Amino acid sequence: MAVDYLVIVVYLAGMLAMGWWGMRRAKSKSEFLVAGRRLGPAMYSGTMAAIVLGGASTIGGVGLGYQYGLSGAWMVFTIGLGLLALSVFFSARIARLKVYTVSEMLDLRYGGRAGVISGLVMWAYTLMLAVTSTIAYATIFDVLFDMNRTLAIVLGGSIVVAYSTLGGMWSITLTDMVQFVVKTIGVLLLLLPVAVVKAGGFSEMKAQLPTGYFDPLGIGGETIFTYVLIYTFGMLIGQDIWQRVFTARSDRTARWGGTVAGTYCLAYAVAGAVIGTAAKVLYPNLASADDAFATIVKDELPMGVRGLVLAAALAAVMSTSSGALIACATVANNDIWARLRGIVRTEGEQHDEVKGNRAFILLMGLAVIATAIALNDVVQALTVAYNLLVGGLLVPILGGLLWKRGTAQGALASVAVGGLAVIGLMAAYGILANEPVYYGLLASLAAYVAVSLATRPTDAAVLAAWRERLAGRAPEPGTSSETVSEQVPAAQ
Numbered sequence: 001m002a003v004d005y006l007v008i009v010v011y012l013a014g015m016l017a018m019g020w021w022g023m024r025r026a027k028s029k030s031e032f033l034v035a036g037r038r039l040g041p042a043m044y045s046g047t048m049a050a051i052v053l054g055g056a057s058t059i060g061g062v063g064l065g066y067q068y069g070l071s072g073a074w075m076v077f078t079i080g081l082g083l084l085a086l087s088v089f090f091s092a093r094i095a096r097l098k099v100y101t102v103s104e105m106l107d108l109r110y111g112g113r114a115g116v117i118s119g120l121v122m123w124a125y126t127l128m129l130a131v132t133s134t135i136a137y138a139t140i141f142d143v144l145f146d147m148n149r150t151l152a153i154v155l156g157g158s159i160v161v162a163y164s165t166l167g168g169m170w171s172i173t174l175t176d177m178v179q180f181v182v183k184t185i186g187v188l189l190l191l192l193p194v195a196v197v198k199a200g201g202f203s204e205m206k207a208q209l210p211t212g213y214f215d216p217l218g219i220g221g222e223t224i225f226t227y228v229l230i231y232t233f234g235m236l237i238g239q240d241i242w243q244r245v246f247t248a249r250s251d252r253t254a255r256w257g258g259t260v261a262g263t264y265c266l267a268y269a270v271a272g273a274v275i276g277t278a279a280k281v282l283y284p285n286l287a288s289a290d291d292a293f294a295t296i297v298k299d300e301l302p303m304g305v306r307g308l309v310l311a312a313a314l315a316a317v318m319s320t321s322s323g324a325l326i327a328c329a330t331v332a333n334n335d336i337w338a339r340l341r342g343i344v345r346t347e348g349e350q351h352d353e354v355k356g357n358r359a360f361i362l363l364m365g366l367a368v369i370a371t372a373i374a375l376n377d378v379v380q381a382l383t384v385a386y387n388l389l390v391g392g393l394l395v396p397i398l399g400g401l402l403w404k405r406g407t408a409q410g411a412l413a414s415v416a417v418g419g420l421a422v423i424g425l426m427a428a429y430g431i432l433a434n435e436p437v438y439y440g441l442l443a444s445l446a447a448y449v450a451v452s453l454a455t456r457p458t459d460a461a462v463l464a465a466w467r468e469r470l471a472g473r474a475p476e477p478g479t480s481s482e483t484v485s486e487q488v489p490a491a492q
Helices: 002-023 029-037 041-052 055-096 102-110 115-145 149-198 201-208 221-237 239-245 251-282 289-300 305-341 347-374 378-402 408-429 435-454 460-470 481-486
Strands: none
Touching: 002 149, 002 305, 029 149, 029 347, 041 055, 041 149, 041 239, 041 251, 041 305, 055 115, 055 221, 055 239, 055 251, 055 289, 055 305, 055 378, 055 460, 102 115, 102 239, 102 305, 102 378, 102 408, 102 460, 115 149, 115 239, 115 289, 115 305, 115 347, 115 378, 115 408, 149 201, 149 251, 149 289, 149 305, 149 347, 201 251, 221 239, 221 378, 221 435, 239 305, 251 289, 289 305, 305 347, 378 408, 378 435, 408 435
8 A cells, every 4th residue: 555655645745735835826815715816717617626526426426326326426416517507597697796705795785784694504504514524534544544533534624724724715726626637537537447347347237236226317306306406506505616606717717617617527427326336236235335435446446546546535525625614714704703893894904804814714624623523424414504505595695696676684584584494394304304405495485585575675776786796897895906907817
């Protein structure tokens, strides 16, 4: 394993080095939180694909393939569909808003009264997303070094917190681009063909496994529908995803770059399911389906290649973890802490804002590591986060983008009713049940429409300012024309 260890150590050292390099570029709030809104198509596509394809998509996607066959691709496939929908229908408008958080968008649209409540919901979602990604380090480092769970979480989490704190979105963008390349080589170009060949090819796989393993709908229609509600809609409104949209240098980059990334996700979904299906042929009696990825990598790949593929799994986890971490810190600082303290930032405070956001990344990172060590049931934690996100925020966000009659009162009612309904239904039906997100979403929609129609329309001045931002005619707050003219060319 010496060569494999060397590959992993070089990879981790490279991540820290990029964090240090990113620190030299992140000199303003915009540079630190959204990479100066200057990413070109190539870098935007790679980093967007990296953040949405995390440990759940890699290790979990292979596990679903092991358990259900080709239909196990549906979880990651719905993530890709969500990214495609976001890119084609909404990303251009989102990019033109020139905001930093989803809650800022809600304030712009509804007149400044929805930020703290929506920020709390979004903060809980991003925190749990970061926690569940951090827990996945334990699985990978256990395969690599037979490492204690707590030590593995501290080691992996500390590296992500270090490079994220140093350079913010610039460091995360650079590391995500490397992680995208490593995942592509490790999973698509190496593990996929090796797994199929070792399993005897598709003809042998069909001969060895039940026909249900090759049924595209074998996982069940209700499960697929739930994936669409949670993951496809979750992609449309998550702060971690929106914050990447904010990095695009233009609405065209956001639209086409995101479309490329979404298409890549669809291919990645199929690859994971095929690898899992091949693993079922090779190891039909594994104790847990989630062990399929680590087992096939450890037993079937030669040294060096094995290290690269394990680095790919590590890359998948790190990209999601770092993206969720900076999203969590951005929401905590800008949507919750700043509002509660009544801070009004002025143009001369950009450097201080970098320090403040850097401190919040460090603080949230320590909280994520501590929570990951204490938490056992990741699936339940992530389900709670996504149920709250979709049940509480989907309707007011999409309503604000699509329906001009929606009001601040309707948005607040939607968040409150949807969130409380989801919590109550999870208590009644169980956290992993499908009903909470179904009925919670319907309750949120009913409250939004009813209260909006029963209250006065949004002030015309607010809507006029909103339309100016949507059209891209309003400058980013705190950015002067002189500052814009001094920006360096966009990153490609």
